Amino acid sequence: MVKNLFYLFLVLVGTTFYQGKNISEKTKLDYFCDLLAPANVTVTSITHTAATVSWANDPNTSDYILRFRPVGNFPWSSPTVPANQNFYNFNGLMSCTAYEVQVAKFCNNVPGTWSTVVVFNTKLNYCTSESVNSGIMHLSNVTVTPSSTGLSQMISNSLTSLYTDYRPDATRKVYLTWGSANNTISATKTGAVNPNAAFVTVWIDFNANGTFEASEIIMNSTSSSAAVSTNTFSVPSLASVGGNISCAVTMRVIFSNTAVTNGCGTFGYGEVEDYDVYLSTESNLAVSEVNKNREISIYPNPSSDILNISGISIDIEFEIYNAAGQKLSEGKTKNKTVNVAHLVKGVYFIVLKEKENSRFKFIKK
Known part of the structure; x- marks a missing residue:
């Protein structure tokens, strides 16, 4: 009898310990699995x-x-x-x-x-570059003249500096057209010690990958007796951000006493300047048209299936392009909507063809 009671006691103790262990572990799990906001986002x-x-x-x-x-x-x-x-x-x-x-x-x-x-x-982060001393030689002017009708010349007069970021300056934006030729750029060299023999190298990040590549050099001026270096250049027909007038890539201008090959790093004498470059598919897109407030708009954006068009009185023609500027589809709006369900996830541009074409970027989710 005593033996049986002792056995029952052990069973009950073990059950209590096992249940206590389960309760403890569950309580611990609930306690440590908290609902506090994650840190360091x-x-x-x-x-x-x-x-x-x-x-x-x-x-x-x-x-x-x-x-x-x-x-x-x-x-x-x-x-x-x-x-x-x-x-x-x-x-x-x-x-x-x-x-x-x-x-x-x-x-x-x-x-x-x-x-x-x-x-x-969502923007590109470029490598840094600057000179150690700009007192001996610097850029006093950079001018870009688009070949396309309706695009304004960009004129940038400046004083000495090691590096200047002109991208936030609305008066120094560069506007160019896809596939255009005979655009011109000039740089005026100024300084106390014959800066004419120094180098002027200019890149535009046409493929929007954040790197200044040899194929993107639009001017590479070496020793010259002229105070102004000038060159003509073309814009690739499939530049990565062409058609997205609201988004810019960077033009980097380096005036240096030694050759700089990749647009990055520090050098001895000269100056570095950065500018925003906007690329467009329309040759007659005036600068004033870039920033004007259009009444037409699209929604929702992002969209999974249907784009609604507001600000139009009747159905109009449209074209849809991918981020590389390739036309994917065209047609006419139906009840002021466009069906985009067939598109894969990504970024697109829709051109609405009225008296003045309106271009909008949208994301297909």
Whole structure:
């Protein structure tokens, strides 16, 4: 009898210990799997169409959710984040667009608190370059003259500097046309010690990859007795951002006492200047037309199937291009809408053909 009671006691103790262990582990899991907002949300590797968002990993929380959208009154997009992954790669973003993104934990099938909104702009980050001394020689003028009718000349007069970023300056924008020839650029060399023999090298990042390549050099002036270096150049017919008038690539001008091969780094004497270059498919697109406020608009953007066109009274002709400038489709709007369901995910441009063509970029999600 005593033996049986002792055996029963051991069974009960073991059951209690086992159940206590289960309860303890479950309580521990619930306690450590919290719903606090993830920390250190950052966006890196930003290009015209891609970016990577990452956040501090919580070893007790294997699942996360995120949402992003263009800044403004747009619907959120919520892609799936793989388990045990504290980053996500965005692709197919609209170039030169401000986006906002938030991340949250997903704990026991319950969404947690969203992180603080992080805003990033899809643009290219270029290498740095500057001189050590610009007092002896510098650029006093850079002028770009488009060959296309209706595009204005860009004239940039300047004083001495090691490096100047003129891209934020609305008065120093360069406008060029796809496939155009006989555009001209000139650079005026100024200095106390015969700067005419120095080098003037100019790149335009036509393929929008963030690198100044040898094939993108539009002027390479070496020793010359002239104070002004001048050259003519062409714009590739399939420049990467052609047709996207709201997005610019960079033109880098380097005036240096030694040859600079890749547009990057530091050199002895001279100056570096950066400019925004906007590329268009229309040869008669005046600068004033670039920034004017059109009444026509499209929505929603991003879109999964239907684009609505507002600001038109009747159905009109349209054309759709991909980011490389290739025409994919054309037709006529139906009830002031365009069906884009057949397009794969990515960035596109739609041209609405009225008295004055209107071009809009949109993303197919």
